[in-house]
Structures are given as structure tokens and as C-alpha cells.
Amino acid sequence: MGDDVGLYEEMMSRGLIAQVTDERVAEILDGSSISAYIGFDPSADSLHVGHLVQIFNLRRLQEHGHRPIAVAGGGTGLIGDPSGKSEERNLLDSEVLSQNLIKIRAQLSRFLDFDCGESSALVLNNADWLGKISLIDYLRDVAKHFSVNQMVAKDSVKSRLNEREQGISFTEFSYMLLQSYDFLHLFDNFACRLQMGASDQWGNITSGIELIRKMRQQAAYGLTTPLVLKADGTKFGKSESGTIWIDPEKTSPYQFYQFFLRAEDEVVGGYLRSFTWIGEDELSELDLATAEQASKRLAQSALAEAVTEIVHGPEMARKVQVAARALFSEDILSLSPDVLEMAIEDAPVHYVSADALARGVGVVDLFYAAGLANSKSESRKVIAQGGAYVNNSRVSDIEASVSSGDLIVGGVVLLRRGKKDYVVVRVRG
RNA sequence: GGGUCGGUGUCCGAGUGGCCAAAGGAAGCAGACUGUAAAUCUGCCGGCUCAGCCUACGGGGGUUCGAAUCCCUCCCGGCCCA
Numbered sequence: 001m002g003d004d005v006g007l008y009e010e011m012m013s014r015g016l017i018a019q020v021t022d023e024r025v026a027e028i029l030d031g032s033s034i035s036a037y038i039g040f041d042p043s044a045d046s047l048h049v050g051h052l053v054q055i056f057n058l059r060r061l062q063e064h065g066h067r068p069i070a071v072a073g074g075g076t077g078l079i080g081d082p083s084g085k086s087e088e089r090n091l092l093d094s095e096v097l098s099q100n101l102i103k104i105r106a107q108l109s110r111f112l113d114f115d116c117g118e119s120s121a122l123v124l125n126n127a128d129w130l131g132k133i134s135l136i137d138y139l140r141d142v143a144k145h146f147s148v149n150q151m152v153a154k155d156s157v158k159s160r161l162n163e164r165e166q167g168i169s170f171t172e173f174s175y176m177l178l179q180s181y182d183f184l185h186l187f188d189n190f191a192c193r194l195q196m197g198a199s200d201q202w203g204n205i206t207s208g209i210e211l212i213r214k215m216r217q218q219a220a221y222g223l224t225t226p227l228v229l230k231a232d233g234t235k236f237g238k239s240e241s242g243t244i245w246i247d248p249e250k251t252s253p254y255q256f257y258q259f260f261l262r263a264e265d266e267v268v269g270g271y272l273r274s275f276t277w278i279g280e281d282e283l284s285e286l287d288l289a290t291a292e293q294a295s296k297r298l299a300q301s302a303l304a305e306a307v308t309e310i311v312h313g314p315e316m317a318r319k320v321q322v323a324a325r326a327l328f329s330e331d332i333l334s335l336s337p338d339v340l341e342m343a344i345e346d347a348p349v350h351y352v353s354a355d356a357l358a359r360g361v362g363v364v365d366l367f368y369a370a371g372l373a374n375s376k377s378e379s380r381k382v383i384a385q386g387g388a389y390v391n392n393s394r395v396s397d398i399e400a401s402v403s404s405g406d407l408i409v410g411g412v413v414l415l416r417r418g419k420k421d422y423v424v425v426r427v428r429g
Numbered sequence: 430g431g432g433u434c435g436g437u438g439u440c441c442g443a444g445u446g447g448c449c450a451a452a453g454g455a456a457g458c459a460g461a462c463u464g465u466a467a468a469u470c471u472g473c474c475g476g477c478u479c480a481g482c483c484u485a486c487g488g489g490g491g492u493u494c495g496a497a498u499c500c501c502u503c504c505c506g507g508c509c510c511a
Contacts, residue, residue: 167507264466295464328465378458381473387459418458419465 006030007064013280014273016057018199021209021222028194028221029064033118036061036194037069037186039126039179039201040108042077042100046247047107049259052311053225053274055111057196062112062119069122069192070108072101075130076178079171081156081204101125107246122190129185130178142181143174145214146207151176154203176207183208187220199224228274230267246311253312254346257320258420260304261297265290268299276306320346327422332392337409344412344424351428360403363388363395370425372417382417389416 008026011017020026028034038054040047047055058068077097105123112121133142151157151173160168183205186192195205205222212220244259245251251259263271269287272278278286282302289298309317319342326335326343335343350370352361364379367388373379382388386396390406391414402425406413413425 258465262465265464266467268466294466297464297466300464300466324465375476377476377479378474380479382459385459385472418460 007060007066011057011060015270016053016225016274018224018226019202020224021206022219024219025194025221025223029066029223033065033067034194035067035069035186035190035192036196037071037183037192038196039071039073039076039182040104041081042072042074042097042104044245045100045103046245046250047104048246049244049275049307050228051246052307053228054197055108056275056277057225058108058121059111062116062121065119067119067122067190068112069124069186069190070112071124071126071182071186072104072108073182074098074101074125074127076126076175076182077101078127079175079178081172081175081179103247124186126178126182126185130181133181138177138181141215142184142211143177145211146177146180151207154207156200156203176204179204180208180211183220184211184215187212187216187218193219194221194223196223196225198227200227228270248312252346252348253308253316254320254323256312257304257308257317257324260307261300261324263300263303265294268303272299272303272306276303276310278302278306323347332408332414335409340408340410340412344414344422347422347424349424349426350415351426354404354427357402357404357407357427360401362399362401363390364398366402366425367415367417370415370423372415372421372423387418390414392416 005013006026006029008017008029011029036058038058040051040054055070058070061068074097077100078094105125108123112123114120114122152161154176156176157168157173160172183192183195195208197205202222202224205224209220209222212218243251244256248256260271260275268290269283272283272286286299286302289296305317305321308320312320322339323343323346326332326339332340348371352366363383364376367373367383368376368379372388373382379388380398383396383398383400386394388395390402391408402413407427408414411427415423415425
């Protein structure tokens with residue numbers, strides 16, 4: 001970052017630009033202050049790492065003197081964007097949605113500056129304007145400008161139309177009109193001339209630009225970023241277990257850190273560029289490190305540290321780093337009490353009564369109760385397969401039990417499933 | 430509203446009266462090898478009081494010694510027609 005390089009060039013060199021609607025986008029980004037917006041889908045109660053790219057883009061805009069506008073789609077969220085979706089979505093009810101919105105706005109706020117004069121950020125809810133427009137007005141003034149023929153040709157719609165088994169409802173079909181209207185509204189009220197988004201938003205963005213051109217005879221612009229994919233080629237936020245949330249309640253900072261630390265070689269470079277502010281020089285050093293001494297995993301460490309710091313703060317970043325090191329050291333028993341304490345501070349805790357522990361608790365029950373297995377059957381299987389550890393030593397006997405004698409420094413028992421899932425057992429009472 | 434095809438485990442998808450907790454694939458989980466990577470290999474992959482039992486093939490009802498499979502009905506979806 002910094003002012004020596006233009007915003008467009010910076011984004012380009014980081015590989016953050018997939019497409020622009022017009023070459024003039026470069027001039028606009030590097031020119032005098034404008035307003036630009038990105039929409040966020042409030043279908044979950046937290047943003048996840050996939051959103052980070054867009055959040056950072058808003059921040060980039062701000063750093064270069066532009067006004068970033070984040071639109072949390074309270075209105076569009078009720079409808080559902082068909083882009084990239086192979087099937088009709090379940091509609092969210094408005095109560096859930098408004099809860100989600102509150103949380104998402106709070107999260108966005110952490111990354112943007114709301115008090116820096118002209119370029120102060122805005123977080124808006126499109127329900128504020130979409131909720132007001134009447135059906136007749138909508139059909140006369142907005143929908144009139146859309147050709148069904150063109151809409152049908154858009155990829156997001158076409159794929160659903162061609163699918164034998166899956167159709168598309170009119171509700172989702174008309175989603176595009178709502179997002180287009182958002183852009184128009186922002187153009188009118190906030191002089192917003194640029195919309196950014198992930199590349200799957202291309203169709204929605206261009207149709208907004210068209211609407212503005214038709215209704216106001218003025219130019220607006222769009223820019224998309226490449227979708228940042230996981231190493232297996234899927235999007236972030238797809239499977240429920242694989243989603244890395246920004247909310248520490250949903251994904252603990254420890255897990256968050258671990259996710260990035262475990263990034264595959266093929267994707268670290270891209271992640272570093274998308275998810276951190278690390279500059280050119282360091283980036284090329286890290287690329288080199290990955291190429292030449294991959295086993296040191298310097299890029300992964302730098303990535304994990306940097307992202308965790310941005311999202312969860314420097315203090316937390318340090319903590320989880322210590323935890324990671326301590327928990328992966330072979331001899332947990334030799335750790336000093338305070339290092340151990342720090343290491344397990346962030347781990348989930350399971351309490352057992354002193355009585356029960358004195359009598360001894362079966363490992364199968366313990367792993368299940370501690371949440372390390374979803375059922376006792378699963379617990380049994382994991383143990384039998386050698387994936388269960390008590391105080392870092394493997395327990396493969398289903399009949400084994402844990403008792404007071406297993407308490408280590410600090411009066412805890414450390415349970416582990418597989419390589420990375422820890423639960424701390426503490427005595428209650 | 431009519432016709433027609435379909436609704437199977439996390440997902441895709443086979444199964445068309447018993448041999449079905451249900452082929453195959455993907456995802457996931459554990460192990461081995463590594464670098465807390467990838468690839469590869471092995472095992473697991475509904476639940477429980479675990480050599481047995483219970484719950485499951487959209488919901489409900491029925492036929493049958495026996496049904497994911499046949500019949501009725503309802504719900505949901507695709508396509509065609511109105």
C-alpha cells in the first residue's frame with residue numbers, strides 16, 4: 001500500500017482484478033475521490049474469510065481517499081441471489097435476517113473508518129429503499145428497462161433454465177433488478193459511480209450500470225475480483241464444516257489461525273495477496289521461500305499471523321501462535337504451567353466433577369461428552385483407529401478410562417482428537 | 430387445472446418385493462508417509478446398553494410371512510399442455 005503506487009496498479013499487481021467494465025476504471029480509481037460500493041449477503045450471521053477480500057477492497061478505497069460504501073442486503077437478502085447457486089434458495093425470514101444484519105454491520109465496522117471526513121465509510125441497508133418502492137412504481141420505472149431476453153441470457157439464469165431438474169422462481173429471477181436498483185439508488189443519493197464485487201457478481205453489476213445509463217444517461221463502472229478458491233477448487237463458505245468465520249464465537253481464533261497455517265503451497269501466495277497488507281518486497285521473498293524451502297512454511301506462518309492479527313487483533317494473534325507451538329510440541333508434560341495455560345486458554349473446556357474423575361471416566365464417554373465426537377459410536381471408532389490422545393499420548397483401548405491420576409500441570413487433562421482438535425478437561429467443584 | 434417424470438444416507442447417484450443400514454462416486458473423519466502442505470496408501474463413514482437391537486429410502490395409510498421397491502392418498506419439484 002502507500003501512496004507511491006496508484007490503487008489500480010496496486011490491485012492489479014496483487015491479482016485482485018478479474019474484470020473491469022471499462023478501461024476508465026483505472027483512471028477513476030487513481031483520480032479524485034469517488035464513492036464506491038460492495039454488497040454483502042446477510043444470509044449467515046457472520047462474514048467469513050471469503051468476504052475478507054471485499055472488505056479489504058473497501059479499506060483500500062478508503063486509504064486512497066475514496067468513500068467506501070458497504071451495503072448489507074436486508075432487502076435483497078430476503079430474495080436471494082441466484083448467482084453461483086445451482087438450486088433455489090430457502091428464503092430467510094426477516095427476523096433472522098435483521099439479526100444477521102446487526103452482526104455483519106458490526107463486523108464491517110471494525111475494518112473501516114467512519115470518521116475521516118469526505119472518505120468516511122458508510123454501511124447501508126438496502127431494505128431502507130427497496131422496502132419503500134411500490135410494486136407499480138417498480139414495474140413502471142425500473143422493470144421497464146430490463147429485457148427478459150437479456151436476463152435469460154445471463155449465466156446465472158441460463159444455467160438454471162437449462163437444468164432439467166432445477167428451475168428458477170420468478171423471485172430469484174428478479175434478484176438482478178433489485179441489485180441494479182441498489183446501484184441506481186446509491187448513484188442518485190451518494191454519487192456512487194463504482195460497484196465492486198467478486199467475479200460471480202459481474203452480471204448483477206453490469207445490469208446496474210445499464211440501468212443507470214438508461215435512466216440517468218450517465219456512466220457508472222464496475223470492477224470484479226477473482227474468486228479466491230480453496231485448494232480443492234471450491235469456494236469459501238461452501239460446506240458447513242469448512243467455513244472459516246470471522247466471528248470468534250463461530251470459528252475460534254485458534255482455528256482461524258490454524259486454517260491459514262495449514263494453507264497449501266499452491267494457494268499461499270494468492271492468500272497473502274488477498275488477505276494481508278504485506279507489501280511487494282516481502283511477498284516476493286515469501287514466494288521464494290515457498291519455492292525453495294517449502295518445508296519451513298514461512299509463507300504459511302506469515303499469512304496466518306498477518307490475517308489473524310487483522311481480524312482478531314495483535315494480542316490474540318500472539319496467543320494463538322504460542323498455543324499452536326506449544327500444542328504441537330511433543331512433550332506437553334514438560335511445558336511450564338504458564339505456557340500451558342496460555343496454550344489452552346483458547347481451547348474448548350469440558351468440566352467433570354471431582355467425584356466422577358476419582359472413580360474414573362471411560363474414554364469413550366469422555367470424548368463424546370467433551371464434544372470431540374458426535375456420538376458414542378463415533379467416539380469408539382476414533383479411539384479404536386488410534387485417533388484419540390490423552391495428554392498427547394495415544395489411547396486406543398476402548399475400555400480405558402481417565403481418572404484423577406491423569407491430571408497434569410494446572411489440574412487439567414488434555415484431550416485431543418486427530419492432529420488438531422483439543423479439548424481441555426477441568427475439574428469442577 | 431390436466432398430463433407426465435421424479436423425491437434414496439452430508440451431497441451426487443444406483444437399487445424396482447427377501448441376499449438392503451441400502452452399489453458407486455464425492456465430501457468428511459482417523460491412521461501411515463511428509464512439512465500441522467499436496468499427492469498416495471489403509472480403515473471408517475445412521476444410532477445404541479454394539480457378535481444383538483433400534484431408526485431410516487418425501488408424509489400418512491394399506492397389501493404381504495416380508496416393501497426403498499406394489500397399491501391409495503397427501504405434500505414438494507421438473508417438463509409439457511391449459
